[in-house]
Amino acid sequence: MSSTTEQNREQVREQIRALEELAAMDAEVKILEEKLVEERGTLTSLKDSLKKLDDKLQIDRATVGAADKQRNELQHDVRTMTQQIEHSREKLNRSRTERESNAAQRELEELRKLIRDREEEATRIDGDTASVRGAVETAEGEHKRISEELAAVEGDISAKVNQLEADRSAKGGGRDAIVKRLPPVLFRKYEMIRGRRGNAIAQTTDGTCNKCNMALPPQLYHRLRREPLIEQCPSCNRIIYFAAPAAQKVD
Template sequence: MSITEQIRSLEELASVDAELKILEDQLNQERSTLDALRGSLQKLEDKLKTDRAHIAALDKTRSDLVAEVRQMNQQIEHSREKMNRSRNEREANAAQRELEELRKLLRDREEEIGKLTTEAEGARQGIEGTEGEASKISAELGSQEGDISSRLSEVESQKAKRVTDREVAAKKLPPVLYRRYEQIRSKRGTGIAQTSDGTCKACNMALPPQLFHRLRREPLLDQCPSCNRIIYFVSPAAAAQPVKEG
């Protein structure tokens, strides 16, 4: 294979790689959109699960306190009866102290019940807001998922075709040159560069004059001393678009 043919094959391979990168970026963008919606929905569902469990715990604690309040009311009635049956001042004072302690405990429990009720109501309102947000995201996901999946399928099909094209293009190159191209591409994003004026069009660094003269004199493949890309000469009139550094 002549150097000219190698250059054409490298250009063909680099063009396919550039298209594959665009397609992969499109796939990543579409997948990211779906993943973001699904992730947001999952977070909201996890929050709803946690908040509902919290409300259940609040309701249970409140229910336990309500039962305790009923018992205290019964104890208060019993203490009143004891005070009414008191035979002397000492028994009356003892019953009165017991009654006051029970009333204090009762007020504390009722206050706790009030706080729990307020907290539960606030949590329920929060759940309503979260449910509304989750419903909105779910609807957005439902409306976009089909379109995105369709676009993903289309881009995947294009990518598969270009992967086949790449395999064909890669086989045209000598194995040693292909391996060098892949090593450079894996580090730099692109594997080739052109020059038409003594400057590497990939990294925009000036080439050593002796190297540039060699490249211009005859078809030749070398490497840019600055970016290490495989470099070759193209006439200014026929210069391709510069290969941008990744």
């Protein structure tokens, strides 16, 4: 066996080792990125819930505020008219003629009607806003609960996010060293397949791709088993190579 042939085989073995290390690291980075998304999602969800409650409370409080203002104005009208009734009664008591008496009486009746109208309107407003006031009370309780939950977990989640980002950066830096051990063409193929499949490499020990579980053409399998080779699975297109079963040892 020529030294050149053995060197070529060792290069292929080294490329396979680099691919395995790269795939393992990419899997770890993917897990870290998923954890980052999850942790950030927890914070975002809590903050979004608070924002929605703030928006709802702003609208409902404005509705209640407008109702209270209108109710206060009605109550002010009632107080003013009550005072006017006292003046009308005095006028009625001082009346000297039937005409004066009738006029004072009509004035009293009109004032009493106006007061009833104002009181009925105030009662209607209370009824119409009762559900809104209840919603405000419920939303304020929920806002308090979420605010307390956010305050309790925000610091912890922020620390986790910072650590996960640091871990991802550290592994990303280590990835560059592995990539340098691969031919550029092979690395580009790896990245293209990883983008489509998530996992770019596969192994065969018995003639079956361990990722898509499809049987390899016998000729391809025998070639992979006979000597170190890097090929692609005809079914899933992943980079595939032979891996001896754990009980065997192949040089």
